[in-house]
Amino acid sequence: MDKMITVTHLQKTFKKTVKQPGLKGGIKALFRPEIETFEAVKDLNFEIPKGEIFGFIGANGAGKSTTIKMLTGILTPTSGACLINGKNPQKNRTAYVKDIGVVFGQRTQLWWDLALQETYSVLKEIYGISDSAFHKRMAFLNEVLDLNAFIKDPVRTLSLGQRMRADIAASLLHNPKVLFLDEPTIGLDVAVKDNIRKAIKQINQEEQTTILLTTHDLNDIELLCDRIFMIDRGQEIFDGSVTQLKQRFGKIHEVRFDMTRQDDVDKLNYQDLFSDLEVRKEGTQVTVQFDASKIAIPDLIKFTLTQADVTDIAVKDADIEEIIRRFFRKEIENV
Numbered sequence: 001m002d003k004m005i006t007v008t009h010l011q012k013t014f015k016k017t018v019k020q021p022g023l024k025g026g027i028k029a030l031f032r033p034e035i036e037t038f039e040a041v042k043d044l045n046f047e048i049p050k051g052e053i054f055g056f057i058g059a060n061g062a063g064k065s066t067t068i069k070m071l072t073g074i075l076t077p078t079s080g081a082c083l084i085n086g087k088n089p090q091k092n093r094t095a096y097v098k099d100i101g102v103v104f105g106q107r108t109q110l111w112w113d114l115a116l117q118e119t120y121s122v123l124k125e126i127y128g129i130s131d132s133a134f135h136k137r138m139a140f141l142n143e144v145l146d147l148n149a150f151i152k153d154p155v156r157t158l159s160l161g162q163r164m165r166a167d168i169a170a171s172l173l174h175n176p177k178v179l180f181l182d183e184p185t186i187g188l189d190v191a192v193k194d195n196i197r198k199a200i201k202q203i204n205q206e207e208q209t210t211i212l213l214t215t216h217d218l219n220d221i222e223l224l225c226d227r228i229f230m231i232d233r234g235q236e237i238f239d240g241s242v243t244q245l246k247q248r249f250g251k252i253h254e255v256r257f258d259m260t261r262q263d264d265v266d267k268l269n270y271q272d273l274f275s276d277l278e279v280r281k282e283g284t285q286v287t288v289q290f291d292a293s294k295i296a297i298p299d300l301i302k303f304t305l306t307q308a309d310v311t312d313i314a315v316k317d318a319d320i321e322e323i324i325r326r327f328f329r330k331e332i333e334n335v
């Protein structure tokens, strides 16, 4: 398969001035600053084939943004290299930006006061897109992202979900080969997240766009990513499929039941009906961790309610931080 992104021995070191506490420390830092180096990205190596949705995952501060900034040409690596569609993002900047689209979920690249369609017209000029190519492209993006209902509205009046769809369309207007999506479903409600995911999947399948996706949402990971690459403190800790991720780090869906009677808790046996789940009992609280592709939540809840007097139910999915904690717990256990 064709390689679209190649990252070799990529490193980024930041220099920070260390300031001792107090006025004396402040003055010393001013005249004789103590410089500390901090390795935000350490020796990353990966290859992404054309058309893959690559989940780039890590806890806060792991080094994801720093890596994306190097891949998009905003930051220069301290050492190592990245090659995207055969181009070096730092060297072939003008040619390179035509190959990539970037969406930051927390920030918009759209002009706040312009109507959405005017924004697209401006981008058309910036990218030098011909009239016919532009109309064809807009028709496709309208179909996938359903922009028509709000395309005449100023960006500032759009809901967060509409704005995200509008931002994704803007990043795809020039038909890039690679799309960088940073937290595309952040802050959206479940139904809207679902729409965005469907659109991302459709674009990837119809156009073979290579997508590098950063997300803290495990449903994004499960439903979208062909492959997961996890980093912690700038270093790779996992590279594999979602199935391998689950095998290695455990189940990611969790339901917690609060029960009135200890007796019920003691008698409760999920293995009667279900296989492949993990049950933890603590006093009158029972926590079940399971794989949602094998066990449906309503079945699990129905079974529990027929077996025990339940006062509270909480459905909670493990988050990235929890998965990484599990990773380090396992590492310690295996020492």
Ligand SMILES: Nc1ncnc2c1ncn2[C@@H]1O[C@H](COP(=O)(O)OP(=O)(O)OP(=O)(O)O)[C@@H](O)[C@H]1O
Pocket: 014, 015, 016, 038, 040, 058, 059, 060, 061, 062, 063, 064, 065, 066, 067
């Ligand atoms: N310009 C900079 N100068 C100094 N340190 C920096 C700079 N940019 C990032 N860092 C540090 O590098 C580390 C990695 O940051 P980065 O933003 O890449 O993490 P992240 O994985 O994207 O986190 P988040 O999920 O919170 O966005 C952090 O400890 C951060 O404080």
